[in-house]
């Protein structure tokens with residue numbers, strides 16, 4: 001018997017009701033399919049006991065706060081937007097180690113959640129954690145590939161009880177649940193976005209300026225690949241984005257010497273994110289992406305490369 005989303009939703013709703021009881025809960029949505037689906041389940045299970053927040057870390061996709069607020073309003077979920085970007089950038093200053101970044105981000109999210117929980121008197125934190133999150137974060141005999149912020153980043157003593165209705169699901173199953181529960185298509189079919197956001201797409205130290213650069217580059221990659229897929233030049237990739245490398249290389253801007261950053265473009269085919277293959281993008285589409293990135297970001301970026309690595313041995317995100 002295959003996965004049955006309707007049955008799963010009924011079970012998750014009744015389990016959440018019995019776990020949370022008459023208490024209050026908070027959930028943070030990131031705009032990704034996992035957290036939006038968890039929020040949709042929670043808004044059906046405990047609508048009057050739920051506070052839904054969106055934390056703007058400064059490391060979100062372009063126009064994300066607006067997009068998520070509009071979609072949540074359409075789905076009848078009132079959303080509180082919390083701007084915490086100063087807090088995130090100042091805590092990440094000077095940090096280059098990927099695991100350290102992830103742990104710091106996990107801790108900051110919990111600080112913000114605890115603060116929001118205090119104001120709404122919530123005792124539960126609902127999360128859209130799915131199976132690959134805790135598998136790759138290492139548990140029992142497994143090695144830690146990456147500390148997914150909603151797992152490995154959680155402090156040992158957290159003042160909130162966790163409620164994770166989708167812990168055993170894989171991405172393809174989450175999408176089935178999202179469709180069944182009636183999330184708008186732009187969310188149920190949306191490509192995954194990592195919890196730590198653009199932080200894992202900025203190699204080396206994170207600064208507000210680097211976040212702006214990679215945010216714009218990600219938006220260009222998304223727009224160009226979506227346009228190419230709609231024009232039937234290629235299949236829609238499972239995930240596609242840009243990564244900002246910390247090294248600078250020499251180029252030319254007009255008649256002058258330039259010394260700018262490199263953007264790596266990543267686009268993969270996958271079923272559940274556990275393994276992946278780099279997409280075969282038509283050369284003219286790659287060229288268009290490269291031209292646009294180096295034009296729009298000409299003050300900062302003078303080289304664009306394409307990552308052809310599979311997972312394994314690479315991972316999908318670079319950190």
Ligand code: XMP
Pocket residue numbers: 132133136145146147148149150192193194195196239273274311314315316317318319
């Ligand atoms: P990797 O990079 O490990 O990623 O091959 C597999 C999938 O998971 C996403 N990802 C995350 N998702 N929290 C999340 O919710 C995280 O910390 C995280 N790190 C990676 C990644 O974008 C890919 O879809």
